[in-house]
Amino acid sequence: MRRKTIQRGIVHKTVQQLDHPNADSVYQKIMQDYPDMGLSTVYRNINILVEEGALLRLAVPGQADRYDGQTKPHYHFFCDVCRRIYDIQNDDYDALNAAISQKTAHHIRAHTMLLEGVCQHCHEHSVAAARED
Amino acid sequence: MRRKTIQRGIVHKTVQQLDHPNADSVYQKIMQDYPDMGLSTVYRNINILVEEGALLRLAVPGQADRYDGQTKPHYHFFCDVCRRIYDIQNDDYDALNAAISQKTAHHIRAHTMLLEGVCQHCHEHSVAAARED
DNA sequence: CTCTCTGCAAATTATTTGCATGATA
DNA sequence: TATCATGCAAATAATTTGCAGAGAG
Secondary structure: OOOOOHHHHHHHHHHHHOOOOEHHHHHHHHHHHOOOOOHHHHHHHHHHHHHHOOOEEEOOOOOOOEEEOOOOOOEEEEEOOOOOEEEEOHHHHHHHHHHOOOOOEEEEOOOOOEEEEEEHHHHHHHHHHHHOO | OOOOOHHHHHHHHHHHHOOOOEHHHHHHHHHHHOOOOOHHHHHHHHHHHHHHOOOEEEOOOOOOOEEEOOOOOOEEEEEOOOOOEEEEOHHHHHHHHHHOOOOOEEEEOOOOOEEEEEEHHHHHHHHHHHHOO
């Protein structure tokens, strides 16, 4: 039987407090309040939480995996420039869902779509930079 | 000036011959015909080809990166059960593109959407297995 | 008291890098 | 012949595992 531990609760709460963190960011944050927790405990509990469906694991190109503690169905957008992950909610989520053909797959897991490109914020930055040339 | 090398051509061709391979699969395949090529040469040239846009890098959860040598715009579907990657073409590609709101992002890079779930093939298998119980 | 979980250190996997040598413009 | 690329081995980064002891049921 699997026990519910203090450490797992802390890991879960910390992932939810941060913005799509990787395992090391979670560890660093936890260290501030509980300096005795080990990195492998963070990894072990993250894996258990993902297995239980309490966290979502996001694979991003060329980086450590990120985690998401949000439980409401949504998708993700990864900005190639700032490497931030944005949640795709509501209208956009519904539109994408409607477009997914049942031919392709039997079942698309909620949450797990990852789009990739340049976010509005970074785009405006690059346009502004170009004007200065 | 970057030179065009024999090895880079071999790496490119080999990725195209295989079905969304990881770097090691590409290396193993190349070894059969060119046993003197080094693994780091495979990695180095894969990275150059990705940078040039000749290959696409796909990050999948809990595994080594996969590569795709197809240049026509398309998206991807990763089956959580068999861990195969399927290309999403034509009709489905157009429908997904139409659903992507400009609110979310300035520009979604072609090719880079990764859906995740259970493919038709694995779904039928699991239904058949359930009938036998 | 038993058995799971933890923290640490060592192991593993995927990928990158330093360097002496080989190949190409 | 000056550079750039290669192959090898060592280095690095992310993650997992083995194990002795702590803690919960």
